[in-house]
Amino acid sequence: MESEFLNWLDGKLPANALQELGPGDDAAVLRLHDQARCVITSDMLSDGVDFVLDECDWTRIGRKALAVNLSDLAAMAAQPVAALISLMLPCTQAPDLARQLVQGLIPLAQEFDVAIAGGDTNTWAGGLVISITAIGVATEHGLLRRDGAHVGDQILASGQFGGSILGKHFDFTPRVSEALLLNARYDIHAATDVSDGLSLDLSHIADASGCGALIRTDRVPIAEAAHQCAKLQPGPSSALDHALSDGEDFELLLAVPPEEADRILADQPLDVPLTRIGEFIARPGLWEHTGAGEPQPLEPRGYVH
Amino acid sequence: MESEFLNWLDGKLPANALQELGPGDDAAVLRLHDQARCVITSDMLSDGVDFVLDECDWTRIGRKALAVNLSDLAAMAAQPVAALISLMLPCTQAPDLARQLVQGLIPLAQEFDVAIAGGDTNTWAGGLVISITAIGVATEHGLLRRDGAHVGDQILASGQFGGSILGKHFDFTPRVSEALLLNARYDIHAATDVSDGLSLDLSHIADASGCGALIRTDRVPIAEAAHQCAKLQPGPSSALDHALSDGEDFELLLAVPPEEADRILADQPLDVPLTRIGEFIARPGLWEHTGAGEPQPLEPRGYVH
Numbered sequence: 029m030e031s032e033f034l035n036w037l038d039g040k041l042p043a044n045a046l047q048e049l050g051p052g053d054d055a056a057v058l059r060l061h062d063q064a065r066c067v068i069t070s071d072m073l074s075d076g077v078d079f080v081l082d083e084c085d086w087t088r089i090g091r092k093a094l095a096v097n098l099s100d101l102a103a104m105a106a107q108p109v110a111a112l113i114s115l116m117l118p119c120t121q122a123p124d125l126a127r128q129l130v131q132g133l134i135p136l137a138q139e140f141d142v143a144i145a146g147g148d149t150n151t152w153a154g155g156l157v158i159s160i161t162a163i164g165v166a167t168e169h170g171l172l173r174r175d176g177a178h179v180g181d182q183i184l185a186s187g188q189f190g191g192s193i194l195g196k197h198f199d200f201t202p203r204v205s206e207a208l209l210l211n212a213r214y215d216i217h218a219a220t221d222v223s224d225g226l227s228l229d230l231s232h233i234a235d236a237s238g239c240g241a242l243i244r245t246d247r248v249p250i251a252e253a254a255h256q257c258a259k260l261q262p263g264p265s266s267a268l269d270h271a272l273s274d275g276e277d278f279e280l281l282l283a284v285p286p287e288e289a290d291r292i293l294a295d296q297p298l299d300v301p302l303t304r305i306g307e308f309i310a311r312p313g314l315w316e317h318t319g320a321g322e323p324q325p326l327e328p329r330g331y332v333h
Numbered sequence: 334m335e336s337e338f339l340n341w342l343d344g345k346l347p348a349n350a351l352q353e354l355g356p357g358d359d360a361a362v363l364r365l366h367d368q369a370r371c372v373i374t375s376d377m378l379s380d381g382v383d384f385v386l387d388e389c390d391w392t393r394i395g396r397k398a399l400a401v402n403l404s405d406l407a408a409m410a411a412q413p414v415a416a417l418i419s420l421m422l423p424c425t426q427a428p429d430l431a432r433q434l435v436q437g438l439i440p441l442a443q444e445f446d447v448a449i450a451g452g453d454t455n456t457w458a459g460g461l462v463i464s465i466t467a468i469g470v471a472t473e474h475g476l477l478r479r480d481g482a483h484v485g486d487q488i489l490a491s492g493q494f495g496g497s498i499l500g501k502h503f504d505f506t507p508r509v510s511e512a513l514l515l516n517a518r519y520d521i522h523a524a525t526d527v528s529d530g531l532s533l534d535l536s537h538i539a540d541a542s543g544c545g546a547l548i549r550t551d552r553v554p555i556a557e558a559a560h561q562c563a564k565l566q567p568g569p570s571s572a573l574d575h576a577l578s579d580g581e582d583f584e585l586l587l588a589v590p591p592e593e594a595d596r597i598l599a600d601q602p603l604d605v606p607l608t609r610i611g612e613f614i615a616r617p618g619l620w621e622h623t624g625a626g627e628p629q630p631l632e633p634r635g636y637v638h
Contacts, residue, residue: 048370052541053479054408054525055374057471064369065353069360070466072419072453103359114377114464148377148464159419159453159464161375166362174358220359236357 033126033149040134044143046109046165056145058110058163065166067106071096075155079198081118086125087132088198089158094133096223097162098140098202099278103221105172105211106164108140108204113147116157129158140204169211172219177237177283181217183306184289186298187279189226190254190271197276206298207280214292218283225330227272230281230306231314237283243306243326246319248272275331283308338431338454345439349448351414351470361450363415363468370471372411376401380460384503386423391430392437393503394463399438401528402467403445403507404583408526410477410516411469413445413509418452421462434463445509474516477524482542482588486522488611489594491603492584494531495559495576502581511603512585519597523588530635532577535586535611536619542588548611548631551624553577580636588613 034051043050049057060066073096075081079089094111101108113133117125126149137144142162186203203221210216218237222229227243234241245268254270279300284292292302309315316326339356348355354362365371378401380386384394399416406413418438422430431454442449447467491508508526515521523542527534532548539546550573559575584605589597597607614620621631 049476049478054405055372055411055467055469057409057476058371058373060365060369060371064365064371066363066365066369066371066468067360068363068415068417068450068466068468070417070419070451070453070464072421072455072462072464074421074455074457074459074462076459077455077457100359104362106360110373112373112375112466114375116377116379116462116464145373146375148375150377150379150382152379152382152460154379154381154459154462155457157377157379157421157459157462157464159375159377159421159462161373161417161466162360163371163373164360171354171362173354 033123036127037130041144042134042138042142044109044141047143047145050143051146060165067101067104067164067166067171068161069097069100070159070161071100072157072159074157081156086128090129090132091136092198093158093160094136095200095202097160098204099221099223101162101164102202102204102207103219105207105219107167107208108142108162108164110143110145110163111137112145112161114159115149117151118155119151119153122151167208172211172216174218174220174233175236176218177233177239177308178217179239179308179310180286181283181308182286182289182304183230183241183308184282184284184292184302185279185305186302187300188249188251189277189279190251190267190274191257192253192274192276194253194256196253200278202278203280206300209297213297215288216282216284220281222277222279222281223275225273225275226277227314227326228328228330231328233281233283234308234314240309240312240315241306242309242315242317242323244319245316247303247305249303273329338428341432342435346449347439347443347447349414349446352448352450355448356451365470372406372409372469372471372476373466374402374405375464375466376405377462377464379462386461391433395434395437396441397503398463398465399441400505400507402465403509404526404528406467406469407507407509407512408524410512410524412472412513413447413467413469415448415450415468416442417450417466419464420454422456423460424456424458427456472513477516477521479523479525479538480541481523482538482544482613483522484544484613484615485591486588486613487591487594487609488546488613489587489589489597489607490584490610491607492605493554493556494582494584495556495572495579496562497579497581499558499561501558505583507583508585511605514602518602520593521587521589525586527582527584527586528580530578530580531582532619532631533633533635536633538586538588539613539619545614545616545618545620546611547614547620547622547628549624550621552608552610554608578634
């Protein structure tokens with residue numbers, strides 16, 4: 029079905045000014061700028077783990093598969109350029125499924141000027157697997173890594189946390205424009221996106237930077253969906269627990285020097301709010317402070333692959 | 334299991350001089366040369382289609398998954414730089430399988446100076462899917478595309494064809510060095526690698542170049558394995574049929590101007606033989622000539638995805 033699918037695709041795929049050669053040859057070619065720093069990331073999604081094929085709109089699955097990759101580029105403050113889309117399709121649903129997946133991701137690719145530069149289309153007797161590789165470039169402002177946080181840096185977060193499973197995990201906007209703007213205007217030391225869970229991804233920055241992190245749990249912006257999840261599943265998990273440990277918020281976590289953090293918080297330069305939720309500290313590990321009493325150890329929780 | 338697997342990987346993965354940031358952050362970073370042309374390809378393999386997990390050495394599967402991608406870079410005459418390895422692992426076999434797959438591909442990565450720059454590791458209830466993205470760069474000699482063949486160009490092929498299923502599909506050497514050498518020394522108009530089948534991949538060059546192709550079927554180098562396949566499966570398929578239509582030979586097909594073809598054939602600059610197997614012609618489609626009589630139409634056959 030690959031050649032038929034490629035014929036159907038012809039003319040539908042967005043390009044990018046840096047794309048010299050797109051789908052149809054043995055490989056795609058991007059003509060990057062002088063001294064280009066090429067940023068590459070891959071995320072793989074599967075039926076039953078990242079979505080339930082029989083229970084959702086297939087276009088939303090395609091959109092999500094691209095969006096999670098763009099979120100990784102955003103976490104580096106890289107400018108997206110292209111993506112390769114590889115599909116392993118259940119043979120009974122292959123042509124229709126492939127088309128809907130691609131139709132779902134094309135508007136997002138267009139929005140972020142991402143060329144669909146190629147990929148691989150296959151069928152098998154198993155379930156749906158989607159693997160997307162996104163390619164970006166560093167801007168003149170450089171890239172944001174995880175390992176640059178200093179002791180004393182403030183932890184800023186975009187948006188709200190928890191309960192993404194109720195819908196945001198499909199429909200979130202990857203924070204590409206936000207990361208590019210912040211990196212262009214401000215001095216940011218480190219960044220990541222929250223894919224596995226706020227507390228777990230925060231611990232990734234702290235560990236990579238050789239320091240600890242203290243979360244002010246009374247300041248974590250809790251999404252309405254986190255409250256709904258806490259109500260829907262009565263038990264020990266509060267809305268705050270959902271905010272700290274649910275995966276797939278796809279918000280930005282930033283390490284910012286204190287004065288710069290004050291400036292960002294006063295400016296509020298994004299359409300989405302930025303909130304100070306804690307700081308990086310010398311003592312290793314993850315700690316929580318509720319606003320009263322002593323900091324307590326906090327177990328990093330989230331989605332473990 | 335991802336963090337445990339990444340810990341196990343630590344120190345085992347080859348790097349590359351162009352790799353600025355490897356696994357562990359949100360994305361990998363490659364620092365490419367001035368005016369870099371970045372060449373990118375993805376191939377996805379699955380249990381039951383490209384290998385049978387229960388019947389083969391898992392290290393050979395890992396090696397194959399990288400080798401098919403390097404073959405695509407070779408088909409463009411691109412210099413390999415890095416690869417991203419994404420795994421969807423059956424949860425019952427995950428840690429051991431992941432390690433053996435990676436152990437199988439590391440020697441090949443080292444041989445071709447390919448950094449393992451990142452990827453994604455997941456488990457699920459389904460079968461094994463491996464998706465690898467390989468990144469290369471164009472050399473000063475440019476890239477070889479499929480669409481550059483001219484009428485009158487000779488068709489040169491490396492190696493021998495057919496019967497790859499008996500073992501070569503696992504253990505082939507991607508023709509990276511060969512393609513780089515040929516592209517540096519000679520005037521090559523177009524190239525591809527034979528992944529789907531000699532006749533089918535040849536028709537891809539002809540179609541992309543807006544011409545036809547005439548195969549001298551009496552000159553096609555037939556692998557010993559093709560003869561074995563013809564014997565093992567008695568029926569209408571001859572060894573030549575296997576050579577023309579079996580997939581996964583991973584040899585090079587080149588379109589070369591006649592005098593340059595004479596020079597290459599006289600030089601025989603590779604460790605593997607180069608053979609003239611026909612020419613590109615004005616009449617569209619694929620044609621065979623047995624050495625006697627008139628050319629006859631030849632149905633392009635091979636692996637259809």
